[in-house]
Amino acid sequence: MFIADNFKTVMNRIAAAASRAGRDLSSIQLVTVTKTVDPARIREAIAAGANALGENRVQEAQEKIATLGALAHWHMIGHLQTNKAKFAVKLFDLIHSVDNVGLVRELDKQAAKINKVQNVLIEVSIAGEAAKAGVSISNTVKLVQEAAQCGNIRVLGLMTMPPFSDDPEDARPFFRKLREMAVSIDQERISGISMQSLSMGMSNDFEIAIEEGSTLVRVGTAIFGER
């Protein structure tokens, strides 16, 4: 029961943030993050209206998709190892976390084998923290250009995870920066590339992300409780 209530509350908060920002609600999609959540509780979220589910590990996703697969779209939001690309192309409608050229090429190759065009986002290390996932700001355009050369990869936009902070306002400049990067990449007019999607915002900061232009918010804890 509480999952359905939480889901509804998050949807209402998304709508309120969209309205504050003067944005059309239909331009924002909620990705319900189901990592570590068991199938019975995922079913409750689906019943409440969750139609896009985010997982961060290929094997865990594979198990869930075996039973719940047809009930929702599945998104890969966590770090993806190149040697898992062959599984990922079979499992995910959108991969948010593409951050290196080796992975781009392997996804392209594996997607070609199953006659798929794999939708991806490029994950940017927006704060430039050395240990964090994501391509550096300075290498992002080059990676997008590489991906644009791949016939079985379609880049739809950018994703980021700002450094953790208790104060969601701290994330705002990073969200704004990602949006500016997307605008500037669009201006490069790279063949086949349009930066229509911005995956940014989690439980503690999704409203700020929406105010800064997010089109995909990835929310787990606010729906399922603490992991």
Ligand SMILES: *Cc1c(COP(=O)(O)O)cnc(C)c1O
């Ligand atoms: C776990 C996770 C989320 C969801 O985080 P919550 O704080 O639980 O909403 C979003 N994005 C990524 C990449 C994650 O790994």
